[in-house]
Amino acid sequence: MSDAASPPLTRRNLLTLIGASAGGTAMYQAMTSLGFAAESPYRGPIKLEGDPKGASVVILGAGLAGMTAAFELGRAGYKVRILEYNNRAGGRNWSLRGGDAYTELGGATQHCTFDDGLYLNPGPWRIPYHHYALLDYCRRFGVTLEPFIQLNHNAFLHSSKAFGGRPQRIREIKADFEGAIAELLAKATRQGALDDAVSKDDQAILIEALRAHGGLDKDFRYVASDESAEFRGYAKDPGGGLGAAPVNGEPIGMHDILTSRLWQGLQNFLSYDFQTTMFQPVGGMGRIGEAFARQLPNAIRYGAKVTGIRQDERGVTVAFEDLARDGTIEEARADWCVCALPLTILSQLPVEVSAPMKAAIDAVPYSSSVKFGLQFRRRFWEEDEHIFGGISYTDLPIRHISYPSAGYNSGGKGVLLGGYIWNGPNAYEFTAMSPAERIARALDDGAQIHPQYRSEFETGISVAWHRAPFTLGCAGEWTEETRRDHYDNLCQIDGRIVLAGEHASYIPAWQEGAILSALDAIARLHKRVVAA
Amino acid sequence: MGAVRTPIDRRRLVLLCAAVLACTGVLAQEPPTSAPFISRGRGFDEQGGAALYANVCAACHQPDGRGAVGAAAYPALAGNKNLASADYLTSLLFNGLRGMPPLGRMMSDAQVADVINYVRTHFGTSYDDPISAADVKAARP
Numbered sequence: 001m002s003d004a005a006s007p008p009l010t011r012r013n014l015l016t017l018i019g020a021s022a023g024g025t026a027m028y029q030a031m032t033s034l035g036f037a038a039e040s041p042y043r044g045p046i047k048l049e050g051d052p053k054g055a056s057v058v059i060l061g062a063g064l065a066g067m068t069a070a071f072e073l074g075r076a077g078y079k080v081r082i083l084e085y086n087n088r089a090g091g092r093n094w095s096l097r098g099g100d101a102y103t104e105l106g107g108a109t110q111h112c113t114f115d116d117g118l119y120l121n122p123g124p125w126r127i128p129y130h131h132y133a134l135l136d137y138c139r140r141f142g143v144t145l146e147p148f149i150q151l152n153h154n155a156f157l158h159s160s161k162a163f164g165g166r167p168q169r170i171r172e173i174k175a176d177f178e179g180a181i182a183e184l185l186a187k188a189t190r191q192g193a194l195d196d197a198v199s200k201d202d203q204a205i206l207i208e209a210l211r212a213h214g215g216l217d218k219d220f221r222y223v224a225s226d227e228s229a230e231f232r233g234y235a236k237d238p239g240g241g242l243g244a245a246p247v248n249g250e251p252i253g254m255h256d257i258l259t260s261r262l263w264q265g266l267q268n269f270l271s272y273d274f275q276t277t278m279f280q281p282v283g284g285m286g287r288i289g290e291a292f293a294r295q296l297p298n299a300i301r302y303g304a305k306v307t308g309i310r311q312d313e314r315g316v317t318v319a320f321e322d323l324a325r326d327g328t329i330e331e332a333r334a335d336w337c338v339c340a341l342p343l344t345i346l347s348q349l350p351v352e353v354s355a356p357m358k359a360a361i362d363a364v365p366y367s368s369s370v371k372f373g374l375q376f377r378r379r380f381w382e383e384d385e386h387i388f389g390g391i392s393y394t395d396l397p398i399r400h401i402s403y404p405s406a407g408y409n410s411g412g413k414g415v416l417l418g419g420y421i422w423n424g425p426n427a428y429e430f431t432a433m434s435p436a437e438r439i440a441r442a443l444d445d446g447a448q449i450h451p452q453y454r455s456e457f458e459t460g461i462s463v464a465w466h467r468a469p470f471t472l473g474c475a476g477e478w479t480e481e482t483r484r485d486h487y488d489n490l491c492q493i494d495g496r497i498v499l500a501g502e503h504a505s506y507i508p509a510w511q512e513g514a515i516l517s518a519l520d521a522i523a524r525l526h527k528r529v530v531a532a
Numbered sequence: 533m534g535a536v537r538t539p540i541d542r543r544r545l546v547l548l549c550a551a552v553l554a555c556t557g558v559l560a561q562e563p564p565t566s567a568p569f570i571s572r573g574r575g576f577d578e579q580g581g582a583a584l585y586a587n588v589c590a591a592c593h594q595p596d597g598r599g600a601v602g603a604a605a606y607p608a609l610a611g612n613k614n615l616a617s618a619d620y621l622t623s624l625l626f627n628g629l630r631g632m633p634p635l636g637r638m639m640s641d642a643q644v645a646d647v648i649n650y651v652r653t654h655f656g657t658s659y660d661d662p663i664s665a666a667d668v669k670a671a672r673p
Contacts, residue, residue: 085603105592105600305603341603347630348604365628368591397570425571425638431591433568441568466592469602472631 042133045140046519048076050530057525058083058318058334060309062300063091065500065514066340067292068137069522070299073338076526082296083304083320083332085345085470089296090289092123092471093511096373096461097284104467110435113375113459117407118415119284120373122463123474124511125402125417126150127279130272131512133519134288138281141291148278149405151269152390158449159395162260167392167449170269172252173262175215175232179222180254182214190220224248265393273510280405288511304330306341309351311496336525340500340518342366344472353494360486364503366466366473368427372398372442374418374460380452381416382409396445397426418442418460423477431464438462476503491521498525575638581650584643588635589651597655606631610655618663621648622671641665641672 057073059066062084070080088094096102098114114120126148127134138145153174156167188194189203189210198206211220215228222228224235225248235249257263268274281287293300303323310317316337321327339346347361381387381403389405398419407414419442421427430438439460447453465474478487491504500518507513569587571577578584586595592606593599599608607614614620625636625644636644642665652659 105602105606106594344631345604362630365633366631368633424574425576425588428576428588428591428635429568429570432587432589437568441570464591467600469600472592472602472604472606473633477633 042136042516042519044136046072046523048072048522048526050526052077052526052529054079055336055529056080056315056334057336057338058316058332059338059340060306060318061091061340061342061501062086062089062289062293062296062302063340063501063514064093064134064289064292064511065502065504065518066091066338067289067296068515068518069338069340069500071292071295072519073522073526074296074299079334080296080299081332081334082300083306083318084300084302085305085323087302088289089293089300089302090286092475093285093289094123095119095121095284095286096463102461102463103469104435104464105469105472106467108435110461112373112461114373114415114461115375115413117283118375118404118413119286120371120415120417120461120463121280121285122371122373122465124285125280126274127511128273128275129277129279131507131510133515134512135279137292137515138288141288141295143287143291144282145279146282146406147389148280149389149403150274150276150278150391152387152403154385155387155390155403156392156394156401156449157262157265158392159260159262160448161395162262163256165448167394168252168260168262169233170265170390170392172232172249173257174266175228176222176251177254177257177263177266179214179216179228179231179251180257182210182216183220183222184254186210186214186216186220222251224250261395268391268393282406301332306345306349308349309337309339309353309497311337311352316496335496336529337497338500338518338521338525339497340514342471342473342501343476343503345470346499351497353497354489356486356489357492357494357499360490361499363482363486364476364478364490366471367423367475367477367509368421368431368464368466369423369474370419370421370427370430370438370462370464372418372420372438372460372462373415374439374442374446374453375413375415375458376452376456377413377458378452378456379407379410379412379414380456381414381450383411384452385450392449394445394449396448397421397430398442398445399426401446401449413458416446418446419462422474427464428466430462431466435462438464475509476501478508491517493521493524493528498522575640576635576643578643579646581646581648584639584647585650585654589647592631597651604631608655609651610657612657615652615657615659618648618652618659618661618667619671621651622663622668626671626673636668636672641668644668 056079059070059082062082066082070082074080096112097119098112100112101109103109153171155170157170157173158167186207189207215231216222217225217227229248234246236247238246305321305323306318307321308319315335318332320330322330343361343364344366387403388408389403392401400420402417404414421430443453498521500521502508502513504517505513569578578587593609597609599606624632626634628634645663645665645668649662
């Protein structure tokens with residue numbers, strides 16, 4: 001999920017580096033060996049054939065994993081009930097809208113005062129086209145989708161340390177970087193530097209491709225020209241009538257682009273997770289959790305805080321507090337348990353599982369993430385800067401500004417994602433701030449890119465995931481070592497308990513991982529039940 | 533949050549002086565100790581236990597060290613018996629455990645020592661066996 005401007009060297013970033021330096025083939029080979037590249041294994045609605053003979057399952061957590069398990073097991077004939085800590089379904093699938101209140105750990109309550117129809121998705125906010133399972137549930141449950149704009153060529157790449165701190169259009173950085181590379185490669189080819197590697201016939205085609213692809217002129221130069229303007233746009237756009245001729249702009253030099261490091265931002269549009277088409281539900285990501293919950297009438301017990309999980313040969317007993325009744329302890333008994341609690345929560349509970357599974361539960365720290373929603377009285381990014389959707393990337397602590405992928409050109413108000421910090425020191429530092437301090441800082445940063453922030457800001461809200469009472473963190477943070485030592489132990493059926501959630505997947509921090517994990521868990525559980 | 537005065541304040545003063553001396557010449561100005569602070573790189577830039585606590589640990593354990601309770605908890609530091617072992621805290625900071633991320637990996641040896649010594653001498657506790665940056669260095673995975 002991370003696409004921060006200056007990321008730490010994670011596996012995903014390593015892959016991006018390999019891709020940037022060695023090309024797509026090398027990246028594909030590396031990705032395959034690291035288990036990322038294969039398409040989603042989802043092949044349509046799960047078929048749990050065979051009679052479960054009235055078996056019951058208690059499911060912990062009404063996020064997408066828990067609700068997927070409950071829905072499919074219920075369809076297969078199981079008696080299911082879900083225990084959920086919050087007073088709403090969805091878990092991290094969540095949208096904050098006007099009228100909502102959110103109390104974080106530490107006790108600060110924020111009241112969301114966004115106008116009708118405006119929202120912040122504090123958790124997941126975009127859906128790749130290759131997340132087939134999630135898309136299928138959206139289709140089956142009637143969740144209307146619209147395009148999420150990941151790449152907007154007219155949004156900004158910004159470095160506080162380059163170009164005098166002035167944001168640069170993605171379009172120009174992308175075109176000029178690729179144009180300059182094409183010019184260099186064409187020159188090298190024509191000077192014979194590639195004679196050992198590329199045949200003369202292929203060189204002729206390569207040069208033709210570089211000229212077309214890079215916007216080079218007839219002399220193979222990337223300069224202000226009609227050819228480059230087709231990619232980078234114009235200093236003055238073509239118009240109508242007198243004085244309407246376009247003016248070609250001067251490309252930004254290779255040296256300036258290289259040393260600015262803005263080329264790093266282009267990686268956010270190249271990687272598999274972020275390629276078009278991406279989607280979002282109309283009205284907020286939370287519509288998905290709401291749609292799942294509608295499929296589970298009376299199955300979800302809200303305000304239930306799990307305090308312990310015991311098991312014996314015949315079933316599972318889950319103790320929980322009824323938060324609405326002052327912590328009265330109750331017990332839920334079932335033949336089986338699908339536990340979709342975040343590991344940050346589960347690891348702290350007394351839970352009767354094998355030592356290897358317990359070690360796995362304790363071994364996965366959660367990433368830290370902070371998001372901001374900022375409402376402005378005017379869609380200045382559209383009216384003044386012609387940015388319709390998409391994301392600007394910056395080296396400032398807020399890292400991202402994402403423009404709404406809906407309601408374009410309407411002249412009304414809008415809510416920006418005014419910052420999205422994923423891991424690193426700043427995520428913790430923002431989490432340590434009060435909500436008011438966070439917003440003040442997000443406005444300071446954002447105003448360096450959009451000075452209109454100062455006059456147009458109305459109201460804002462932030463969610464720091466390590467202060468979220470129901471997760472105590474953002475998402476499972478695996479390493480090569482923890483995968484090797486613990487992943488299989490985490491996913492095994494342990495007696496009568498099986499875990500599910502994004503943390504039990506190779507797509508951590510994505511909703512698809514939660515759903516695929518749940519489908520795999522219940523398929524194995526069902527096999528065991530019908531075999532008994 | 534006022535600093536808790538304990539009999540070992542003098543020792544802390546010595547530590548602080550040592551830290552300041554170590555930083556003189558590379559650090560033009562000492563960052564504020566508890567005001568919100570934003571680091572510039574991939575590691576924490578805060579100097580000294582108080583600043584590190586306020587801007588990192590307090591995110592979860594809260595400014596006054598009382599912890600927080602939701603679906604599960606961030607443990608309170610006040611009266612927490614796990615503070616008895618600086619080595620245990622070093623291991624926590626480097627390896628993480630349950631809800632605790634391995635934050636020490638984004639800190640220098642001196643920062644890890646500073647923040648451990650800070651939490652062990654505040655919130656009503658006053659252990660008098662500080663850990664040194666050298667001890668931390670030896671424990672770093």
